[in-house]
Amino acid sequence: MAGEREVPKKKYPPEVNYSKVLKGMIRTSPLDTTFHILMAILLITGLIIDLLGPWLGGWFSSIRSIAHGYIGALFVLVFIVYIIKVAISKKMRTVLTATNYIDFLLYIILIITGIAIASPNKPWIDLVPGLSDVLSPIALYAPMIHVITTYVWIVFAIIFPGGILHGLASVYLISHLKKKYKTKK
Amino acid sequence: MKPEKFIDNFGRSEALWMYACSRCGACVDVCPVYTETGDKYTAPGFKIKKMRGLMTKKLMPFLGSADAESTKKIVKGLYECTLCGRCWSVCPYNYDLVSLWETARESAFETGFGQDPHKEMIEALKAENNIFKRPHARRRDWTKGLDIPVKEKADTVYFVGCLMSYRGQLKPAAKAMATILNAAGENWTILEGEVCCGVPMKFSGGTSHMDELMETNIRAIESTGARKIVFSCPGCYRMFKQEYSEVLGNRVRMVHGIELVDSYINSGKIKLKDKSGERLTYHDPCELSRLLGITEEPRRVFANLTTQFVELPGNKFNVVCCGGGGLYKAIDLEGSFGIAEKRISQAEEIKAKTLTTACPSCYMTISQTARSKKSNVKVIDFAEAVAQQLE
Numbered sequence: 001m002a003g004e005r006e007v008p009k010k011k012y013p014p015e016v017n018y019s020k021v022l023k024g025m026i027r028t029s030p031l032d033t034t035f036h037i038l039m040a041i042l043l044i045t046g047l048i049i050d051l052l053g054p055w056l057g058g059w060f061s062s063i064r065s066i067a068h069g070y071i072g073a074l075f076v077l078v079f080i081v082y083i084i085k086v087a088i089s090k091k092m093r094t095v096l097t098a099t100n101y102i103d104f105l106l107y108i109i110l111i112i113t114g115i116a117i118a119s120p121n122k123p124w125i126d127l128v129p130g131l132s133d134v135l136s137p138i139a140l141y142a143p144m145i146h147v148i149t150t151y152v153w154i155v156f157a158i159i160f161p162g163g164i165l166h167g168l169a170s171v172y173l174i175s176h177l178k179k180k181y182k183t184k185k
Numbered sequence: 186m187k188p189e190k191f192i193d194n195f196g197r198s199e200a201l202w203m204y205a206c207s208r209c210g211a212c213v214d215v216c217p218v219y220t221e222t223g224d225k226y227t228a229p230g231f232k233i234k235k236m237r238g239l240m241t242k243k244l245m246p247f248l249g250s251a252d253a254e255s256t257k258k259i260v261k262g263l264y265e266c267t268l269c270g271r272c273w274s275v276c277p278y279n280y281d282l283v284s285l286w287e288t289a290r291e292s293a294f295e296t297g298f299g300q301d302p303h304k305e306m307i308e309a310l311k312a313e314n315n316i317f318k319r320p321h322a323r324r325r326d327w328t329k330g331l332d333i334p335v336k337e338k339a340d341t342v343y344f345v346g347c348l349m350s351y352r353g354q355l356k357p358a359a360k361a362m363a364t365i366l367n368a369a370g371e372n373w374t375i376l377e378g379e380v381c382c383g384v385p386m387k388f389s390g391g392t393s394h395m396d397e398l399m400e401t402n403i404r405a406i407e408s409t410g411a412r413k414i415v416f417s418c419p420g421c422y423r424m425f426k427q428e429y430s431e432v433l434g435n436r437v438r439m440v441h442g443i444e445l446v447d448s449y450i451n452s453g454k455i456k457l458k459d460k461s462g463e464r465l466t467y468h469d470p471c472e473l474s475r476l477l478g479i480t481e482e483p484r485r486v487f488a489n490l491t492t493q494f495v496e497l498p499g500n501k502f503n504v505v506c507c508g509g510g511g512l513y514k515a516i517d518l519e520g521s522f523g524i525a526e527k528r529i530s531q532a533e534e535i536k537a538k539t540l541t542t543a544c545p546s547c548y549m550t551i552s553q554t555a556r557s558k559k560s561n562v563k564v565i566d567f568a569e570a571v572a573q574q575l576e
Contacts, residue, residue, distance in 0.1 A: 011478065012270065012273070012281075012283075012475065012476045012477070012478070013281060013284075014273065014279040014280070014281050015279065016278070016279050020279055021277065021278055021279065024276070024277030024278060024279060025207070025209075025277040027277065028209050028211045028275065028277040029209055029211075029277075032207065032209050032277075036207075089210065090213075091210030091211075091213035091214050091228075091230070092208070092209070092210040094210060094213050094225055094228050094230060094231050095206075095208045095209070095210045095213065095228075095230030095231060095233070095234055096208050096234075097208075097234055097237075097238070100208060159245065160241070160248075161204055161237070161241055165204050166204055166205060166206070166207070166208070169201045169202075169204035169205040170205040170207075170278070172201060173198070173201050173202065173205050
């Protein structure tokens with residue numbers, strides 16, 4: 001049978017906690033796990049930068065450039081592989097909704113603007129002649145577009161429902177179902 | 186039909202789980218029905234996607250409302266499922282999908298989306314307390330000419346089940362179970378007033394008459410004063426463990442026949458002849474192995490029966506359904522036999538001479554398919570295999 005794989009024995013009715021979910025995600029797809037973890041970090045650090053920026057003091061730079069910037073760069077690479085996986089995986093296309101594809105479109109906007117924000121000051125930009133000239137004008141509007149797109153995505157992905165509601169529902173359920181879980185009775 | 190009401194039966198946890206679904210698609214490829222039919226409405230993840238859509242429309246009416254046609258397609262997909270739990274086994278979230286499918290079917294049935302074959306089954310249950318609409322008075326016909334006790338008081342009750350009681354092909358299996366119980370010197374009885382356990386109602390979603398059936402069985406069991414109930418059917422067994430145990434509590438121990446045989450062999454209550462050299466394999470019933478965790482007991486039993494026990498690919502916890510579970514056969518006979526055919530082919534590939542199982546539904550599905558496929562693999566119930574080896 002296509003896609004069949006050996007899985008460790010689980011107990012029915014199921015038990016749900018963060019450790020089991022994390023192990024399950026890694027077992028199912030390390031790529032998915034990395035994608036989701038990086039996405040969560042980027043969202044949290046992005047909100048910290050935007051909402052708590054004035055109060056961060058010395059922490060601001062490290063959160064912005066290391067936690068958000070470099071992890072963002074890693075996310076770009078993982079996202080490219082993830083999108084390729086979606087394109088070639090029939091099972092993923094079967095379960096993904098139109099909202100998820102709009103989510104991806106918004107990620108692409110966030111990625112482009114994120115690169116535009118981060119790149120002009122980086123030394124490697126000079127390795128590609130003319131790239132600095134292209135990115136500099138974009139960089140002027142990029143922060144605004146980056147922030148607005150993030151909030152548009154948050155609202156959109158809650159209402160329709162996309163990645164954000166998926167994340168919130170997951171966190172709520174796993175947090176409230178530390179003991180044996182059964183949907184009925 | 187009220188499509189907008191279809192998901193009303195869902196509680197907060199069902200709704201949240203559907204939103205939490207990671208959309209990884211792991212459940213899609215492992216579904217035996219989807220693999221067989223290729224119909225995306227049978228793919229677990231796709232059904233969740235569609236039901237989530239209905240839930241969203243209910244929460245946010247400005248997005249539109251559910252229409253009868255699309256709801257029908259979703260419901261059809263819900264019933265084209267063997268409830269084998271393979272989707273659950275690979276779900277990274279450990280999401281209790283079997284319960285979700287059962288809840289969704291209940292909701293579908295209540296809102297008028299129940300399937301005709303299932304409705305007929307429920308009518309039969311209401312009229313004759315069995316799914317075949319055979320006279321209730323003939324439930325014990327299989328015992329004629331056999332040494333089957335019907336006592337007022339006994340230590341052990343053998344809950345025979347509808348399939349074993351009414352299906353002629355399963356008579357040797359029921360007879361073999363009785364032989365084993367007699368050989369072990371068990372003070373046992375079958376129930377005079379046994380009726381269907383109610384699991385077909387639970388699977389169909391039409392649960393309105395289920396309590397009456399359960400009450401009848403509980404009264405009959407309690408009147409015998411039995412401390413142990415033995416089952417041949419994993420469906421009845423799981424139904425008792427899930428639904429009856431709340432009433433019966435710890436007073437009554439529930440065991441499947443194969444667990445009991447394992448304990449008999451361990452304790453020396455039954456003596457077996459020397460092991461045969463027959464190449465024998467075992468198909469794990471999904472409910473018994475994946476959903477109830479009984480995987481080692483059958484292997485211990487077969488290790489005492491033959492020197493040549495061989496494993497089917499996809500076994501124990503990872504068993505692939507035979508196609509006969511969850512009332513799927515009543516909805517799509519061709520699809521069900523298509524799945525079973527793969528199982529028979531796998532048994533042929535490992536050169537098994539005999540295929541055993543511990544479930545009357547698996548037995549029926551696999552043996553019917555083996556006959557139509559003109560396979561050389563002999564299909565028998567585990568109890569027959571054990572009874573043949575009794576000293």
